[in-house]
Structures are given as structure tokens and as C-alpha cells.
Amino acid sequence: MSILSLRNVVKNYHNHTAVDNVSFDVPKGSVFGLLGPNGAGKTSLIRIITTITMADSGQVLLDGEPINFNHPSQIGYMPEERGLYKKMKVGEQLLYLAQLKGMPYKEAKQKLHSWLDKFDIISWWDKRVEELSKGMQQKIQFIATVVHEPKLLILDEPFSGLDPINTNLIKDEIDQLNQNGTSIIFSTHRMEQVEEVCENIILINNGRKILEGNVSQIKIDHKENLFKVEFDNSLLRINGLANFQILESQNDSITVKLNDGMRPNDLLGLLIGNGAEINSFNEILPSINDIFISRVGKSKE
């Protein structure tokens, strides 16, 4: 079951196509990565999902229903460019934004109090936003995004500008929300974060989908039969290594690419047969970053 399904979504602007026939599904309760370089069309896609704009053609389903203007109350969206009313007090501002998401005043107030308590910032309630530091404002922004308990949370570069402590704090909260059943879309161009948190990803470039799937599956699909072996005896003379491509060789380790038709055991057998003391043997999977770069590079050609 998908919380969000996009079917052949197209969005044209005056002189370019921002979203070109994109389809994907976000499984309910998952953390989903929306990846792409700057200008790939991530923001255009998000704006369609958040009802800010409408697709020129194609279908967007939220929890099985075609997207409509009642849905914003079920979506929490934190744009990349954060923004709050600078002159408004923290409490008032949060109450205002929560009520605009359809929360009744009393409930909003109570929920907000417990969030501010949780972050230990209840004393900020009567402070103006402009008195807070950037990191503090990000926390407020995060609370504003999640207080109405959305089914779907869309976070655009959520960790940009956060120090490591606050990054972890927000990461933990996202984990917590996810465990409680919230589906999360993560939009970013920072790949190392994707591997840490996302189960599924879609990679778009120039408005087109170029890759989609489960993160570990994608890595397996893109593996290049690379293995790293560490052993004790240095400067071993090993016969028969000509059958392997040695990409990197150091005193006590080698990185090997297996040719087609060869299995890891063949390599191990050869090494052991030559009397090597194996310390470790690992397959090197490509990072999402490598896949990203190679795919984006390819799609440019």
C-alpha cells in the first residue's frame, strides 16, 4: 500500500519541462529519498505533492485519493528555504501555522507545549523569532512542520545549516515519527544522508526519473564485483593473479575486480593456495553517491 503514488506526472513551465512523465510510489510508513542535482525538478515535484501547484497532466494519489485541497492538513512540508514571521512570537506563530493546518486552538496549544517541552525550549514561547539563532529557528520550523501529525512528511534538505547536535536531535525525531507510522519523503542532494536513513529512493535529473528502488537493492544492482582482501604476509608473490584486475595494491591489502564468470571463492582459493593469511575479505558496494554521479553523468551524454 502506498501513501503516495505519482502516475505520469508532467509539469511544464514557460520555457522548460520541470517534471517529465514521472511515476513513483512511496510505500506507507517508509522513508523515501527524492534525489537529484540542483535544478533537477525536486522542488517542482514537491510543490505538486503539497498542492502548491498542479500537474499539467498525470495523477497524484495521496493514500489512494486524488490529491485535493483538503489534503494539506495531512501533509507536513519543510521547504529548503526556511521561513518564519520574524516579528511574531514563537508561540503565536506556531499556533497560527498549526491552526492553518486545521488543528483546533486548544489541541494545537497543548501539542505545541509538549513539543517545546520535549526540546526543552518552552521558555521561548514569548520570544520573537528574530531573537533566536538560526539553529533555534530550525527547531521551531521543524515543530511547525510536524505538530499537526501529518501522514506524510516532506523534508527538503532538512539538515542544511544544522550543527551536528541538532542534526542528531532532528534525526532522532524523524526516526521516532517514522516508527509511529509517518511516511517521510526526504529531498536532498547529499547522498551520504540518503544511505543512512532511506529505504527507497528515486533519482531524477532534468525532470526525468533515471533510477528508482530499494537502496540496498540498487547498490547490489550497481555492484562491480569489487573485493578488498587484507592479509598478513607482505609482498607476496602470487601466481595466477593475472586472471584478476588488481585495482589497488598495498603491502597488506589488495582491491580486486572479478572478471565475469569468476566467483569470490576463486579469488580466495588462489590467495589461500599461495599461503596468504587472510584477515578480512569484503565486497565493496558502490555508494549511492557513486551511482548518482555515474547515472547523472550518463544521462547528460
Place this chain on the structure above:
Amino acid sequence: MNKLWLIIQREYLTRVRKKSFILVTLLTPLGFGLIMFVSGYLASNSMNSQKKIVVVDQSGILNEDDLSTSQFDFDISTLPINEIDTTYSKLGYDLLLDVPPIIDLSSTEHKVDFYSKEKLSLVALEQIERKMSRALKKYKISKSNINQETLDQLEMEVTLDNAVKSDQEGDKSNKMSIGVASALSYLMGFLMYMVIFIYGSMVMRSVMEEKINRIVEVMISSVRPFQLMLGKVMGVGFVAITQLFIWMILLFGIMLVFGATMTPDPSLGAGGMGEAGEILAEMGSQSDMKDLLVGIKSLNWLLIIPSFIVFFFGGYFIYSSLFAAVGSAMGDDLGEGQQLMMPIFIPVIIAISLVFPVLNNPNGSLAVYGSMFPLFSPILMPARLPFDPPLWQVLLSIVILIASVIFMTWVAGRIYRVGILMYGKKVSFKEIGRWLFVKN
């Protein structure tokens, strides 16, 4: 609907609670009152200071009692002019006049030299000239065979009385009601002009602020852009009503206090009120308060008040939604957006400069056509209202205005929804025109 109300509430409360708003709201009428008080005080002061004038009249044709007033104290001297022209200021006189004898009674011109250390105002000179010619006329009458009584009987004063309004009491009521009507026209036209600029640009600044702050993207993921714009326009509209209402009450209070403490001459009170005030002042100095009240009563308030309210809101809405659209199209650089504001400034400035020609002929074709055009009518129709325009014209103008308000708000909404998400691009009118037809 509920969201719209939340937006209106926020827009209203954040402004009304600001210290600067409270200060401006309270201090503006006080400042206004202070200006009125000071200018009134200065005016009365300059009137109270009597000028001492010595007149050299060796032929004895003048009489001191005919000349002296509260402003000028005349003394007649028979000394030759060369004995007094250097010493008159030491003797305590401000002005020396040298009246030569009248040799030819049939001559209608008479040259009088004056000597003065300080510059005299044109008004004072004219007053003295009038005094002199009246006194000399009296002398000529006494020298001729005509007696004063016959002459008085020759006087004929004509009063133009509007037959349609003949049910009014008093001879001066018609002239007075025209004066009051003109003053009211100016007041309403100018008020609209101020409202459009002050509160319209308040809407524009607020739109720009949301765009620059980037809060707007969060907002429109919760509400429709049109709701946000409408809420802002309406919220600021309520701010306008609040502020104007408080100003009205305070100004009225100040006028009452002022009226009680100052001399009853109403011309003093109007010192700071500009053209409208001058008209009132002129009226005031010529007649008494009773006539003023008659003039006020003679206006068709049942038409004026409700129509003005309609034009007030229509004008505010049409222009502030335009301001909102322009604000959304602007980047963070106000200077760059200057040209985008021209389509707003130009009609307002044309309209306000048409107020005077329209007042000269409140039912002429310029007035009629001008008050139908929806970008002018919020200023020009209120200016016509005190002059009893035909009801069908008022109604037609209102219908056109309301239709235009709906259309312009729609246009502004189309521009706004695209503009608020445009960053880092200098936009042209052509580009904005295209936004109208962009799909959501």
C-alpha cells in the same frame, strides 16, 4: 473560510498591537491639533498686533476716525513730509503715508507714497489701499452735491438663489452649502488618495516581506495563495478602518476642545487644513455658525454616507490587490520594482489632479466619465457626491466599480500566485502578463 478568518486575524492583530501603530494612531491627531493650534495662535497674534500708521495730510482731507480699525491705528499729522520721513519710526510708528492734496476732484486716481522700515504684506497693503480709497471717496462726496443717503440708495445687492433649493432658510444658505459641499468633496477625495497610498503600500510591503522571508512557501502549503492575498488585503483594510475611526474621534475631540478655547472666529481653526480649510475659513469669516450648520444640513447625507462607504471599500480593494500583485512580482530590491508601481501611481495621481476640474463643473462630462472609470471613481465620485449627482450615475459607477473589484482581485490573485514563488529574476510587464494565463 475558517483559514481566511485566521489570516485576517493575524494580519490585523500583528499590526494593531505594534507600538509604532499605537503611537502613530494617537500622535497624528495630536500633531494635527498642535499645527492647527499654533497656526491659529500665530494668525490671531498677527491680527492682534495693531500697526501704528502716521498719515501726512497737509490739505486736511482725511479723518482719523474713518481710518482706524483693530488692525491699524492711524494718526493724522500736518507736519511737512521732510520733517517726519526720518523720524517716524522713532516716534513709534510702523508706517508713514504721504497723502498729497486732491486738486482735481474729477480725477479717479490718487498716488499715496508710503515709507516703511519693514516689508509689508500684500494683504496689508491692499487693506490700507481700500481704507484710503474709501476715505478719499467720502471726502469727494462731501465736496460734491451728492449726499450720502442718495448714494446709499443707489446700492443694489443681488443674491443668486438656487430655485430648486428654495426651501432652505436664510439668504446665504446656498452659497454656504456649496462651500460646505466643496470642502467635503476635497476631504473625501483626499482621504481616498491617502487610504490608497498608505494602506495599499502596507499591503505591498507585507507581501514582499513574506516573499523575502520565505514564509510564503510554508503558508501556501496550508492555504490557497488567493486566500492568503485576500486575507492580507482584508486584514489591512480593518487596520485602516480602525486607524481612521480613532483619528476621526480624536480629531473631533480636539476640534471641540479647540473650538472652546479659541476665539469663535472659525477662520482661525482652519489654518492647517489646506484648501478645504480655506474654503471653510472664507465661509466662516463671512457668516456665522448657524449658516454653516444649515449648509451641512442641506447636503444629501443619505446618499453621501452609504455611497462613500462603498467607494471607500471598492477603491481600497481595487488598489490594494494591485499593490499585492506588484509586491509579489518584486524581488527584494525595492528600487528595481519602482517601475512596476507606475501602473498604480499614474491613475491615482490623474484622479486626484482631476478633483479640482471636476469640482468646477461637478456634473460636466469630465466629471461624469471620470467618475465611471473604476480606477478614478473611488476618488472622483466621492468628490461629486456632495453636488447631488443623478442617482443613476452613482449606481452605475458603483456597479462598474464592484465588477472591476471582482475582476481586478482575480487578476491580482493570478499574478500573486505565480509572483510569490519567483525568485532572483527581474520581471517585466510582459512576463507578468503571461502569468495571468499560467496554469496552476
